[in-house]
Amino acid sequence: MIPLAAYVAVSAILFLTGLLGVLIRRNFIIVLMSVEIMLNAANINLVAFSHYLESMAGQLVALFIIAIAAGEAAVGLAIIIVVFRGKLSTNVDEMNLLKW
Amino acid sequence: MSDLTDLLIKLIPVFPLLAVIANGLFGSRYSHEIAHRLAWGSVALSFLCVIGVFADVLRTGVSHEVVAYQWIFGGDLTINLAYLVDPLTCVWLLVVTGVGFLIHVYSVGYMHGEEGFTRFFTYMNLFMVSMLLLVMGNNYVVLFIGWEGVGLCSYLLIGYYYDKVSAAKAASKAFVVNRIGDAGFLLAIFLVFINFKTLDYTKVMAQVSQLSPEMATAIALCLLIGAVGKSAQLPLYTWLPDAMEGPTPVSALIHAATMVTAGVYMIVRNHAIFDLSPIAMEIVAVVGGCTALFAATIGLVQTDIKRVLAYSTVSQLGYMFLGCGIGAYTAAVFHVMTHAFFKALLFLSAGSVIHALSGEQDIRKMGGLSKKIPWTYRLFLIGTVAIAGLPPLAGFWSKDEIMGHAFVNHHYLYYTMAAVGAFLTSFYMFRLTYLTFYGPSRMDHHTEEHVHESSMVMVGPLMALGVLSVLGGLILGFPPEHGWLHGFLAPVAAVAGEHEASAALVLPLMGVATGIALLGWGLAHFLYSASPATADSWSTRFSGAYTTLLNKYYVDELYDVLFVEPTKRLGEWLDWFDRTVIDGLVRGVAQLADWGSAGSTWIEKYVVYAGLNVIGLGNHLAARQGRKLQSGMVHHYAALIIAGLFLLALVVQIIIQL
Numbered sequence: 241m242i243p244l245a246a247y248v249a250v251s252a253i254l255f256l257t258g259l260l261g262v263l264i265r266r267n268f269i270i271v272l273m274s275v276e277i278m279l280n281a282a283n284i285n286l287v288a289f290s291h292y293l294e295s296m297a298g299q300l301v302a303l304f305i306i307a308i309a310a311g312e313a314a315v316g317l318a319i320i321i322v323v324f325r326g327k328l329s330t331n332v333d334e335m336n337l338l339k340w
Numbered sequence: 341m342s343d344l345t346d347l348l349i350k351l352i353p354v355f356p357l358l359a360v361i362a363n364g365l366f367g368s369r370y371s372h373e374i375a376h377r378l379a380w381g382s383v384a385l386s387f388l389c390v391i392g393v394f395a396d397v398l399r400t401g402v403s404h405e406v407v408a409y410q411w412i413f414g415g416d417l418t419i420n421l422a423y424l425v426d427p428l429t430c431v432w433l434l435v436v437t438g439v440g441f442l443i444h445v446y447s448v449g450y451m452h453g454e455e456g457f458t459r460f461f462t463y464m465n466l467f468m469v470s471m472l473l474l475v476m477g478n479n480y481v482v483l484f485i486g487w488e489g490v491g492l493c494s495y496l497l498i499g500y501y502y503d504k505v506s507a508a509k510a511a512s513k514a515f516v517v518n519r520i521g522d523a524g525f526l527l528a529i530f531l532v533f534i535n536f537k538t539l540d541y542t543k544v545m546a547q548v549s550q551l552s553p554e555m556a557t558a559i560a561l562c563l564l565i566g567a568v569g570k571s572a573q574l575p576l577y578t579w580l581p582d583a584m585e586g587p588t589p590v591s592a593l594i595h596a597a598t599m600v601t602a603g604v605y606m607i608v609r610n611h612a613i614f615d616l617s618p619i620a621m622e623i624v625a626v627v628g629g630c631t632a633l634f635a636a637t638i639g640l641v642q643t644d645i646k647r648v649l650a651y652s653t654v655s656q657l658g659y660m661f662l663g664c665g666i667g668a669y670t671a672a673v674f675h676v677m678t679h680a681f682f683k684a685l686l687f688l689s690a691g692s693v694i695h696a697l698s699g700e701q702d703i704r705k706m707g708g709l710s711k712k713i714p715w716t717y718r719l720f721l722i723g724t725v726a727i728a729g730l731p732p733l734a735g736f737w738s739k740d741e742i743m744g745h746a747f748v749n750h751h752y753l754y755y756t757m758a759a760v761g762a763f764l765t766s767f768y769m770f771r772l773t774y775l776t777f778y779g780p781s782r783m784d785h786h787t788e789e790h791v792h793e794s795s796m797v798m799v800g801p802l803m804a805l806g807v808l809s810v811l812g813g814l815i816l817g818f819p820p821e822h823g824w825l826h827g828f829l830a831p832v833a834a835v836a837g838e839h840e841a842s843a844a845l846v847l848p849l850m851g852v853a854t855g856i857a858l859l860g861w862g863l864a865h866f867l868y869s870a871s872p873a874t875a876d877s878w879s880t881r882f883s884g885a886y887t888t889l890l891n892k893y894y895v896d897e898l899y900d901v902l903f904v905e906p907t908k909r910l911g912e913w914l915d916w917f918d919r920t921v922i923d924g925l926v927r928g929v930a931q932l933a934d935w936g937s938a939g940s941t942w943i944e945k946y947v948v949y950a951g952l953n954v955i956g957l958g959n960h961l962a963a964r965q966g967r968k969l970q971s972g973m974v975h976h977y978a979a980l981i982i983a984g985l986f987l988l989a990l991v992v993q994i995i996i997q998l
């Protein structure tokens with residue numbers, strides 16, 4: 241029997257990996273993939289607690305998150321394509337219009 | 341029948357009012373022909389209504405009280421727009437609408453081609469409305485409204501030629517002098533209300549005997565002040581001669597036949613109050629007698645045809661007041677009627693003369709007109725004989741009655757005054773006739789060429805008035821003291837304890853009066869026809885008296901010095917006071933505020949703004965640093981969000997542990 245802590249630890253490692261990917265990597269597509277990793281870390285957490293608490297609600301929410309992640313990936317890729325058409329690049333450092 | 345009469349009474353003032361509204365508001369949209377037809381037509385309709393009402397009053401002998409409109413009611417005070425038509429009112433209604441109608445018709449010819457033709461008739465009709473309200477009102481307030489209304493119309497019509505300075509000044513003078521009288525009248529109304537708690541004539545007269553003699557004197561004197569102003573008696577007569585600046589029909593209607601007799605109407609209407617106060621009666625008689633004499637002497641030497649007639653009017657009004665003062669109310673009313681006939685006739689004939697001479701009013705530039713304008717001449721002569729008091733024309737009967745009354749009731753002083761006045765009247769009127777119509781022509785060539793008889797529309801009314809001047813006295817007042825008018829007025833104007841002239845006295849008194857009139861005629865004939873040189877030599881021999889009379893006893897100058905100039909100086913001083921002291925205060929306050937605001941501007945600029953600028957600068961510098969946070973890069977923002985998240989988790993952790 242694998243203890244709950246192991247699941248939570250894996251989830252935390254995955255989440256930090258995704259977080260670091262979002263913060264450090266410069267390629268928009270990789271940033272997007274890192275976001276997916278973070279979502280999946282949350283999913284692992286939800287399923288683990290669902291099992292631990294013997295409640296199906298957590299697994300249902302995990303299913304929702306998978307659906308939302310699919311939608312998010314579609315929208316994110318569409319934005320990347322639009323931006324790429326304008327800038328001919330996917331480097332997030334060049335996308336700095338969101339300021340004063 | 342009574343309902344019909346009531347309706348007719350209500351309608352009397354309505355017709356002229358409608359004409360005023362039509363001509364006043366829309367007069368410029370239609371021709372003069374329509375305007376003047378509306379004007380005299382409305383007066384004619386009123387006259388017909390008056391005839392109907394008069395017939396009813398004559399037949400039944402009942403006076404009517406009609407409430408046309410409930411106006412003010414609350415507490416003790418009830419004032420209605422209500423009419424009282426009794427024999428006294430009937431007399432005035434007949435004169436006002438009858439003579440008024442003739443003068444309106446005459447005006448159509450006289451005012452033909454004048455600028456403001458419609459305006460003239462609007463004012464005339466407004467005058468008719470006011471005058472009708474004045475004589476028909478059943479309480480003092482309606483009387484006062486009419487009183488002020490006729491004053492207003494008098495002002496408007498005297499100042500009809502408003503671009504003429506003298507006319508504008510005369511109008512203001514008439515208005516201001518009348519204000520003095522009106523103030524007295526108002527006081528009288530207040531006193532009446534305080535004492536009787538009502539302003540209706542019938543209710544006041546019913547309880548008039550409760551009045552203390554002192555209060556009766558006070559009310560009577562206040563009323564007298566009002567009457568003196570309106571009827572141009574001493575000492576407030578000065579406005580009437582100046583009022584001749586207005587067009588001649590105005591002088592005839594307002595300043596001879598109707599408005600100026602309003603004072604007499606008021607006294608007769610309130611004679612119950614006057615009867616309670618012998619002192620007030622005495623004062624009325626003295627005022628009347630002195631005015632009759634005083635104005636007649638001024639009339640002796642005046643050279644303006646209308647001014648002679650104006651002074652004559654003042655003098656004749658004096659007779660009416662004298663009549664009131666000695667209790668001969670019926671005689672006074674009788675004289676009002678006959679005077680309305682012959683003075684309107686004289687004024688309108690004078691207007692016809694002026695019209696013929698293209699506006700000339702100076703009798704020194706007339707003469708020899710009897711052949712050229714024969715109808716005007718004949719009618720003027722009738723007027724002259726009537727006013728001079730030769731039997732059997734109208735003026736004789738009424739004037740003789742006042743004089744007879746004075747004699748029989750032992751007022752010998754008043755009788756003498758009236759007799760001398762009658763002599764002077766006869767003299768100056770025949771003087772006027774001789775200078776105007778006889779002797780050599782003194783016109784300049786140009787005027788003489790254009791002399792022409794007036795048109796039928798002017799001569800027609802003159803003839804009607806001429807007939808009235810000849811027969812009016814006989815119809816109304818013959819036999820003396822027992823004529824038709826005396827019987828008709830007996831319910832409203834009879835006074836107990838009157839002495840009647842015995843038959844033995846009547847004829848000698850008449851003889852004396854006729855003799856006096858003939859004497860005046862004779863003197864005038866001598867001085868202005870038979871031996872004109874004597875007139876000149878007399879005027880040089882008595883030059884002091886002559887110039888005094890010519891200058892109207894310097895009364896205007898005296899009033900100027902006593903009242904007008906001090907008032908002007910007071911006004912100038914007040915103007916100075918206003919400009920320097922009051923305005924100075926205001927400007928001082930403004931100056932202080934100005935300095936204050938300059939100071940606060942400085943403080944604002946160099947203290948408040950400085951402080952604000954320091955804060956602003958601080959913010960600016962802080963913001964310059966702070967905006968570096970906003971790199972625009974998503975991952976910077978994300979890092980901050982994560983940091984915030986951790987910080988939040990830390991805070992929650994700490995709070996939980998607490």
